[in-house]
Each structure stands twice: as C-alpha cells, then as structure tokens.
Amino acid sequence: MPSGQILLADDDAAIRTVLNQALSRAGYEVRSTSNAATLWRWVSQGEGDIVITDVMMPDENAFDLLPRIKKLRPELPIIVMSAQNTFMTAIKASERGAYEYLPKPFDLKELVAVVGRALSRPRTAISNANPVENDDIPLVGRSHAMQEIYRALARLMPNDLTVMITGESGTGKELVAKALHDYGKRRQGPFVAVNMAAIPRELIESELFGHEKGAFTGATSRNTGRFEQAEGGTLFLDEIGDMPMEAQTRLLRVLQQGEYTTVGGRVPIKTNVRIVAATNKDLRVLIQQGLFREDLYFRLNVVPLRLPPLRERVEDIPDLARHFFTLVEKEGLSRKQLDVEAMDRLKRYRWPGNVRELENLVRRLAALYPQDTITGAIIDAELDSQPLLPPLPAGKPMAQAQAGSEGLSDAVERHLAEYFSGFRDSLPPPGLYHRILREIEGPLIGAALAATRGNQIRAAELLGVNRNTLRKKVRDLELMVVRTNRG
Missing domain, CATH: 3.40.50.300 (P-loop containing nucleotide triphosphate hydrolases)
Structure with missing residues (x-):
C-alpha cells in the first residue's frame, strides 16, 4: 500500500474534494488548502512528502511560490495543475522545478500514478539554472493533442x-x-x-x-x-x-x-x-x-x-486566428475580428496547408479587407478553392457529419480519385498501399480511442483486435492516447 503525505492547494473546493477522495482511497494522507500562504507555511514547517498545486490561487501565483519551495526543500516533488493550458504554462512548470505538469481536466488515475512515481524516485534536487523569462508564446492551442505536445516538450527541454x-x-x-x-x-x-x-x-x-x-x-x-x-x-x-x-x-x-x-x-x-x-x-x-x-x-x-494536422484540432482555430491577428497588428496592419459565421467556416474547412495556410489567410484578410469584422461571406470567397465540410447538426459526431450521406467505400473511392488526379501525367510515388492503409487505420483507431476515452482495452474490444495488436498500431502510427474523465 502506498504511503506519504500530500499537500494539496487549489482554490476550487470541488476539485479539492475530488482529489482528496481519490488520493485518500489510494492510501495517501492528504492536507488541502485554498491558498498559497497556507501551503507555504506547511512546506516551511517541513510537512508533506509531495506538493500538488494549482497555478492560479487568490493570494499568489504558484509559479512565484515554486522557486521558494525548491530553494528551501529542493528534493520535494511538486505537481502543477492548471486550466491555463498553454505551451508557456508547461515550460514555466518545468523551469521552476515541477516534477510534472497536468493540464485540467486530467484523468484521476493518471494523477495517482504520477504521485506514485514521484514518491518512489530518488530524492535528488532538480537543477533549474537559467530559467526563461520570455512570455512570448511560440506554440498556440489548448486541444488535448497540443497539451500532449507541450508536456512532451517540457520533459525534453533539460x-x-x-x-x-x-x-x-x-x-x-x-x-x-x-x-x-x-x-x-x-x-x-x-x-x-x-x-x-x-x-x-x-x-x-x-x-x-x-x-x-x-x-x-x-x-x-x-x-x-x-x-x-x-x-x-x-x-x-x-x-x-x-x-x-x-x-x-x-x-x-x-x-x-x-x-x-x-x-x-x-x-x-x-x-x-x-x-x-x-x-x-x-x-x-x-x-x-x-x-x-x-x-x-x-x-x-x-x-x-x-504534430496533428489542423483538421484534427479545429478547437484551436479561434486561438490561432487571434494569435495571428495580433502578430499582423504588430506589423502595422489593422486589427480584425471574425463573426460567428466566419469562425464556423474556418472550423469546417479542411486546411490542406494546416496552420501555415491559416496564418496566410489571416494576413490576406488583414491586408485586403477594410472592414473591422470579417464575415462568413468573405471567408467563403477566400476559401472557394476547396469545398467546406457540411454544417455539424446538433448532437451529431463530427465524423458522421463529414461523411454525410456518402458511404465509406464511396468516400474512399473519391479520395483516391482526387489523390491520383493530383499527379496528372505521372503516377504517385511507390508505397501507395501502405500510405493509404495508414490514412485509414490512423483515423479509425483514433476514433475508437476517442470513443473509449483513451481506454486501450475497451478500444481493442470495440475494434475486434488483440490488445497487443492495438498497442503496436498505436506505437507504429505514433498516435497520442489521452485518458479523459466522463462527463
């Protein structure tokens, strides 16, 4: 049975209650508080074997508190939680000596597992020389796919x-x-x-x-x-x-x-x-x-x-668009905003050029259109080279909306016809079978994992394949598996 005292700090009473219950059931002693001052007092008194803290608290930002904790007790592992799920949040957590960064919402089983690993590791201080103070955000997006990228990058920095x-x-x-x-x-x-x-x-x-x-x-x-x-x-x-x-x-x-x-x-x-x-x-x-x-x-x-294509993280498009509009404004172009219909068009576009294409579109909109608000009609005119996906009906999954009334075999046949037509008088490069197979397997396995909230055992049952086969496919296709809570 695991043991150890956990110091938990979060100003949200509901989160404290849920985490307290989960960690107590796992066998840990938990002391929880809603503010940084109490957390600092406990740490100063030598209490706790591990700290779990939110970033934003009413009296102090945890990123300002972490350096003091690491200076006083450099061997004390700290897990940082945050709903501000940006690249810089993950980087700052790593630079200030956090053992792990968990973007909210996260899987409780993952938190318990991280606590277990932190408490079982050798108690050595984490070197944290030359922290970066630059708040410029080089990567933008709060989707689950980008959160996994941020966490991986934070681990790779040192x-x-x-x-x-x-x-x-x-x-x-x-x-x-x-x-x-x-x-x-x-x-x-x-x-x-x-x-x-x-x-x-x-x-x-x-x-x-x-x-x-x-x-x-x-x-x-x-x-x-x-x-x-x-x-x-x-x-x-x-x-x-x-x-x-x-x-x-x-x-x-x-x-x-x-x-x-x-x-x-x-x-x-x-x-x-x-x-x-x-x-x-x-x-x-x-x-x-x-x-x-x-x-x-x-x-x-x-x-x-x-790196996921933009069509796999359409929820990041509003943040990306705002980011690019801010950049072009700094370059001397006028600030624009997108109305609801314009944003809907952007989210339904296929984005064959991915984030670079979106950035180029934003630059065109800022340079060529005098109005402050970009409408859906303007987006339609700019993106007329490729058809938009059909509108997403209420309650209908995106994959179903994209398929429409077209059968899967028809959609695949149309995709292949478009693929071959792109080469005109020549044939596609060799290895077509494996490329197309990956194109089909990746989204299929990804959809199964999403439907089962990252549970590979249930996803294997859903697909009707062996668990080891699924794990190998996930590894070979370099898919990111994200466990999420229900509700």
Whole structure:
C-alpha cells in the first residue's frame, strides 16, 4: 500500500474534494488548502512528502511560490495543475522545478500514478539554472493533442535526446524544433536549420559537414558545414527523408561516434550538437523502398513527436486566428475580428496547408479587407478553392457529419480519385498501399480511442483486435492516447 503525505492547494473546493477522495482511497494522507500562504507555511514547517498545486490561487501565483519551495526543500516533488493550458504554462512548470505538469481536466488515475512515481524516485534536487523569462508564446492551442505536445516538450527541454518530428506540411515542425532549442539548455548556442529538399543532392554532404580546399571541382577554399556552425547548439534537419544515402551514412557515424570528417578531409572532428529531425513522409515506407537506412531511422527516432494536422484540432482555430491577428497588428496592419459565421467556416474547412495556410489567410484578410469584422461571406470567397465540410447538426459526431450521406467505400473511392488526379501525367510515388492503409487505420483507431476515452482495452474490444495488436498500431502510427474523465 502506498504511503506519504500530500499537500494539496487549489482554490476550487470541488476539485479539492475530488482529489482528496481519490488520493485518500489510494492510501495517501492528504492536507488541502485554498491558498498559497497556507501551503507555504506547511512546506516551511517541513510537512508533506509531495506538493500538488494549482497555478492560479487568490493570494499568489504558484509559479512565484515554486522557486521558494525548491530553494528551501529542493528534493520535494511538486505537481502543477492548471486550466491555463498553454505551451508557456508547461515550460514555466518545468523551469521552476515541477516534477510534472497536468493540464485540467486530467484523468484521476493518471494523477495517482504520477504521485506514485514521484514518491518512489530518488530524492535528488532538480537543477533549474537559467530559467526563461520570455512570455512570448511560440506554440498556440489548448486541444488535448497540443497539451500532449507541450508536456512532451517540457520533459525534453533539460536533456539532449534526439527528436524526430513528424507531421504534414504546415503543421509547425520547425517551430517546435525552435521551441526545443529556445527553451532548452542549449538556448545560448546557435540554432541552425537545414532543409534537405532545398539543397541539390550532390551538395548536401558539403553543406552539412563542410569541405576542404580542392575536395571537388570548384572547391577553391575551405568551407564550414552546418555541423560546425551549430556547435554547442541545435541542428534542425528538415525533410530528412530527402537526404541521399551517402549523407545518411555520414550522419549515422555522427550519431554513433559523435564525430565526422569534412568532404576531402581525413581528420575526425568531434561535435557537440543536438539533432532534431523532421519529415512529412513515412520513413518506414522509404526504408522498405531502400531509400532510407533503417539503423539511421532508429537513431533519429529516439523521441518521436507527431504534430496533428489542423483538421484534427479545429478547437484551436479561434486561438490561432487571434494569435495571428495580433502578430499582423504588430506589423502595422489593422486589427480584425471574425463573426460567428466566419469562425464556423474556418472550423469546417479542411486546411490542406494546416496552420501555415491559416496564418496566410489571416494576413490576406488583414491586408485586403477594410472592414473591422470579417464575415462568413468573405471567408467563403477566400476559401472557394476547396469545398467546406457540411454544417455539424446538433448532437451529431463530427465524423458522421463529414461523411454525410456518402458511404465509406464511396468516400474512399473519391479520395483516391482526387489523390491520383493530383499527379496528372505521372503516377504517385511507390508505397501507395501502405500510405493509404495508414490514412485509414490512423483515423479509425483514433476514433475508437476517442470513443473509449483513451481506454486501450475497451478500444481493442470495440475494434475486434488483440490488445497487443492495438498497442503496436498505436506505437507504429505514433498516435497520442489521452485518458479523459466522463462527463
């Protein structure tokens, strides 16, 4: 049976009651308060084995209290809860020494599990040097999908693990890589971004690793590569799937041995660079086609981060639109607002260009339209290149509304016809079967997990597959599983 005293602080009496009951049933002694002053008195008196606190309390913000607690009792684990579910909330919690950050609402079982892990870990102080005081928000959105991204980023900030970011074009992969750098321990070093697709294949090795004078025709002087430029910082390798095999071999050596040689050079050069890679392609398909090294894939894919397309987090569109309107206003354009119909159109649009397309739309609206309020008719005119999804009837799930009266096989056939038509006189790239299968499996498994509120056992039963099969699919498809409460 677990044991330990929990100090709980939240100004919401209902939340205190629910958490007190859940933690007491789990075997813990709980002392709860509605204010930061009482919490600080208890901590100062040496009480408690762990602290669970809300951020916003009537007398003090928990982020101002955390540094004092960590200075007085650096080994005391602190779990931060917040309904202000932004990227900066997760980052501030991590920087101020919190053991874990939980966005509200959260699963009570998850909280109990986090408490158990915190109390069983070695009691060592959490290093919290050089906190970031910049309140600019590089990532926007409060959806469950983005909350998982924020929490993952907060955990990754203090270390140098290699990260693989996957997602469709326009989802913000470079923005996430830059956030990892700007709020991590390498923030004082350079951030160097390289787009593999934008460099001629025969020049990629020279671009990354540099070359010596006379290494090839036209090499009239020594050239420093991106690895040397990024020394002590972060190297972001975008569109990693376009890297030629020769460069992949060199990159693998860097990841294995921490050194490289320049093109035409013989002396190994030690490197101290964190690598973050990104792709909008399925690297496993490229591996099957012999276009990507499997051993390099596993070296890069230490921590996979999947960025959801905008159509999977439409609830973030109002926050994103306001954010972009604020940015363009700072650039000298007039401030706009969206009426109800305009916002409805934005939420029903398919967003093939994802967040980047939304940002471009906002810039057009701010630059081209004199009226202060953007109407649904204006949005219709701007988005006439693609049809909107049908309106969502009251009480009807989004997936059903999108399907309309069209059968699943008809919808798939139409999707495939549109897919092939995009290539006109040529055929799609090889590996079509696996790509389309992933397109179908991902939403299906995601819908089952959403319907069962993240319960993988129930989702497996719903789908009629083995539990281990479902877990493997979730891992292979890089789906994020979020447990939520009912009601």
